[in-house]
Amino acid sequence: MSSSKYLIEVDNVSKYYKLHHERKGTLQSWFINSLGRKKKLDEDFWALKDVSFKLGRGRTLGVIGRNGAGKSTLLKLVTGIIQPTEGRIRVNGRVSAMLELGTGFHPDLTARDNIFLNGAIYGFSKKDMEQRYDRIVDFSELGKFIDTPVKHYSSGMYMRLAFAVAITVNPEILVVDEVLAVGDAAFGRKCYDELERMKKANVSILFVSHGPGEIARFCDEAIYLANGRIVAQGTPPEVLKMYEQQTNPTFISTR
Ligand SMILES: Nc1ncnc2c1ncn2[C@@H]1O[C@H](COP(=O)(O)OP(=O)(O)OP(=O)(O)O)[C@@H](O)[C@H]1O
Structure with missing residues (x-):
């Protein structure tokens, strides 16, 4: 474990994508397209620009913003799924993540197999995961669906499994995308109770x-x-005061 005071350090991080557009609307472009040689126009796009923050042990940092603001991009950078174009990210601790639905599980495998596969990815032996298995199944309440391939799961079932695994692998840092929103109210409460327990256990979130x-x-x-x-x-x-001012419809309409 690192001696750094911070578990996550994000310094001036930017993420760039090239967006491709097809030229359209002219007779020339119609002709080019009909020959199968689509003329592409590229646009530079910064999904994140100059983002910096630090997160200390046991602290919880919330990220808010409208659709497309760059929130999931930030989480993917912190968990190492994508790399920054500029800047530096240091993560000093064991991370477990619950990202956008579809990330982290193999669709053709059953929940049972995905649990063991994820355990191996987090560095746990089969025996370690056998000890955790009942807790994951109990928490997720997936019961008789545990041997169903996860591609047949609803988004709520998928989220239950992902959350149950993420909290059971003893993270020092837990990264949670807004996926909690797809669960039903009772499960949501259970998740928040669990997050509170992790906060008390000094996990950074x-x-x-x-x-x-x-x-x-x-x-x-x-x-x-x-x-x-x-x-x-x-x-x-x-x-939140700033967020509510700027996303309030009256404010937007007068900009
Ligand atoms: N691989 C990619 N290629 C091109 N653009 C991308 C890519 N990944 C993300 N983007 C763009 O980056 C921007 C930020 O996306 P991101 O998913 O981080 O937003 P978000 O704040 O999480 O949105 P939401 O609240 O809708 O989930 C969006 O405009 C998105 O289209």
Whole structure:
């Protein structure tokens, strides 16, 4: 384990994509397209620009922002699924993540097999996972569906499995995308109880949510992202005030 005071350090991170557009609308483009040689136009696009923050042990950071603001991109960078174009990310601890639905499980495998596969990815032996298995199944409440390939799961079932695995692999850092939103209310409460338990156990949590109430209740710090940039950063009340002002329909219509 690193001696750094911070479990996550993100320094001036940017992520760039090239967006491809097809030229259309002219007779020439119709002719080129009909020959099967589509003329592409490229556009530079920064999904994240100059993002910096640090997360200490046992702290919970909430990230809020409108659709496409760059929240999931930030989580994928922190978990190493994608690499930054610029800047530096240091993660000093064992991470477990619950990202967008579809990430992390093999669709053709059953939940049972995915549990063991994920355990191996997190560095646990089969025996270790056998000890954790009952807890994962109990928490997820998937019961008779545990031997069904996960491609047949509903998004809520998928989320239950992903959350149950993520909390059972003893992380020092838990990264949670807004997927909790797809669960039913009773399961959502159970997840929040579990997140509270992890907070008390000094796990650092990076948490994306569209719900200002969740960020206010649950987080020690917050970031508001818009168009890939940090607009506000600080305590949840400060950040949510800015978010609510800027995303309020009256404010938008007068801009
Ligand atoms: N691989 C990619 N190639 C091109 N653009 C991408 C890629 N991945 C993400 N983007 C773009 O980056 C921007 C940020 O996406 P991201 O998924 O991080 O947003 P988000 O804040 O999580 O949105 P939402 O609230 O809708 O989940 C979007 O405009 C998205 O289209």
